[in-house]
């Protein structure tokens with residue numbers, strides 16, 4: 001028994017260590033673009049993520065209790081899913097440069113989750129439902145997708161504002177000679193390209209990032225994972241509530257906050273259909289959306305009591 | 313003249329209305345208001361007594377909360393109104409924007425005005441060139457259509473054309489959910505009831521009779537880092553229910569396991585301890601009072617006096633050292649908390665162990681003699697549930713279609729070029745702008761040009 005418990009704790013330490021060192025390596029990669037840093041960061045991200053899922057599995061095996069019913073377990077899954085979704089997207093879009101942000105946030109979520117570890121407790125009656133096994137992972141995964149969207153939005157905004165600053169250094173005379181480049185949809189603005197050609201170090205670094213349009217597509221893809229998931233999460237939550245409390249919708253603070261989150265990302269999707277909103281403004285909506293996610297996820301648990309405090 | 317003016321004003325109003333409600337940005341503003349109202353309801357406690365708001369907020373804010381109905385926001389005119397406006401906007405949008413924008417007719421375009429475009433030079437006669445273009449796209453799963461405009465033949469190639477309807481599916485899903493919830497408002501009902509062990513209640517709306525045979529709960533003490541925690545792990549009511557058919561049936565209600573009686577669902581919602589008090593006057597039992605069973609929170613008047621006795625709360629275990637309630641929710645050493653008021657004025661509270669007596673003065677004595685468990689049920693009849701369920705599935709299907717299948721349209725025209733060559737002009741549009749499709753477009757162009765082109769773009 002004790003040996004198992006140690007395995008559980010050991011896996012947690014492995015995960016946190018991987019996230020810390022992985023974040024450092026990938027942050028360094030973000031700034032330097034040294035390939036070896038990326039090659040170091042990727043396995044750390046993968047091992048940390050695997051260790052976390054193993055840890056959750058071991059805990060379940062050990063206690064016989066579904067491990068996601070308290071903030072400790074759910075934050076663990078949140079961290080693991082954020083990294084997993086990130087790995088998938090980074091692999092598809094060659095976007096490892098964002099890994100430092102994701103691993104750092106996952107590490108913080110995980111470390112904060114550990115402070116909520118109350119030991120093992122049997123579930124109160126309202127949580128003894130198979131819906132717990134469906135609903136919780138789906139909702140947590142949607143939050144994880146929104147974390148990934150948030151990170152890419154932050155990178156988008158960094159690039160956007162830094163690019164504006166660089167553009168200010170380029171004279172209109174220089175720009176006049178770059179007319180042909182505007183035909184590209186992707187690709188950087190002529191101002192950035194000109195500044196980079198002039199040897200501006202910030203411009204050269206900004207050019208190592210994908211174009212704003214490409215970053216925006218990555219954010220859209222992440223929201224396109226999160227929005228269906230949170231929709232299904234709300235629906236399975238409603239189905240569960242119908243079984244446990246008698247009504248599929250009770251305006252309980254937690255479910256209502258999830259609805260508010262859903263509305264924000266719905267707004268994101270609608271704004272994203274507009275040419276003049278796609279980009280800077282939709283990325284700000286994604287940042288606001290993630291703030292609402294955090295409020296829904298942690299703020300409601302901590303500040304506001306409701307049915308989801310599971311008192312029966 | 314005036315009639316003419318009248319109808320033109322009406323037309324202006326109508327077109328203003330259509331322009332506003334058909335605008336996606338207007339819809340998003342409605343979402344923002346909807347989201348904010350929803351969040352207000354998360355932050356401000358809902359459905360509490362007015363006094364509670366004055367206790368928790370400065371008086372002007374508390375007054376505003378009550379006046380604006382923020383204490384019951386989800387049933388306020390604002391909330392219902394905003395959802396109504398969203399549905400209205402959704403309807404207008406469907407006809408004025410979604411259908412025209414997402415399902416455009418086939419028509420020629422100015423190829424080089426579209427950001428995703430290329431022109432390639434291909435050798436051969438016109439027919440072969442056209443066949444190559446068509447064969448190339450057909451082999452890659454594009455659906456081809458040809459049209460002639462002003463003597464020029466255009467080829468249109470569509471990918472995931474069916475998915476253009478994804479938005480409509482998502483929107484219809486939302487409308488179905490709204491219809492389902494409206495059905496509950498119109499025809500459904502819900503309520504709560506508590507039944508003491510051995511007694512029955514009749515549900516007013518359904519006339520069903522619920523008899524509580526027995527209620528049991530299980531509490532598991534768990535030693536955690538923070539000390540002993542008493543975790544409830546089961547609540548179960550054994551009931552005998554008589555529904556429409558008049559036949560009593562034994563059933564079991566647990567949390568997460570409601571029972572269905574003639575379409576109305578009954579849920580385990582709460583439990584508590586009902587009390588029988590033995591009340592004597594000058595040593596003689598007063599049956600009118602002693603036969604009553606009080607639930608927590610109920611009270612009775614002592615005849616001939618101005619006293620009202622209220623049974624506030626049951627205490628499962630009294631801490632003998634302090635005389636105060638202990639944290640242990642299991643019934644070890646029970647007591648009751650009583651409060652007494654005299655002529656409406658609070659006169660005091662006392663914690664009284666079971667089977668010990670209290671002197672009320674004037675020859676009156678009270679003994680909390682016996683406790684009985686009661687079980688609290690919620691019941692609900694909601695004919696809208698199937699619609700809400702279907703709507704939810706349709707909504708999610710619409711989201712998945714919209715987000716994971718990108719309808720794209722290619723426009724191709726073949727024009728003669730110098731040197732006996734042909735220029736193939738290609739442009740692409742999608743329902744989500746151009747960025748989303750650029751790498752695929754470039755992939756297609758480079759494949760095409762490596763197969764057929766004489767001169768790359």
Ligand code: HEM
Pocket residue numbers: 266269270272273274333334335336338339398399401402403405406409410413414479482483486707710711714715743744
């Ligand atoms: C409240 C529930 C609603 C849901 C679930 C919903 C869902 C969606 C989805 C999934 C899309 C596709 C987005 C994309 O492909 O990127 C979309 C597009 C759209 N929605 Fe909604 N929507 C809702 C309400 C509304 C309302 C109230 C309007 C009214 C203005 C509206 C107007 C539109 C329009 C015009 C588009 C397509 C925009 C374009 O192609 O230019 N939607 N909606």
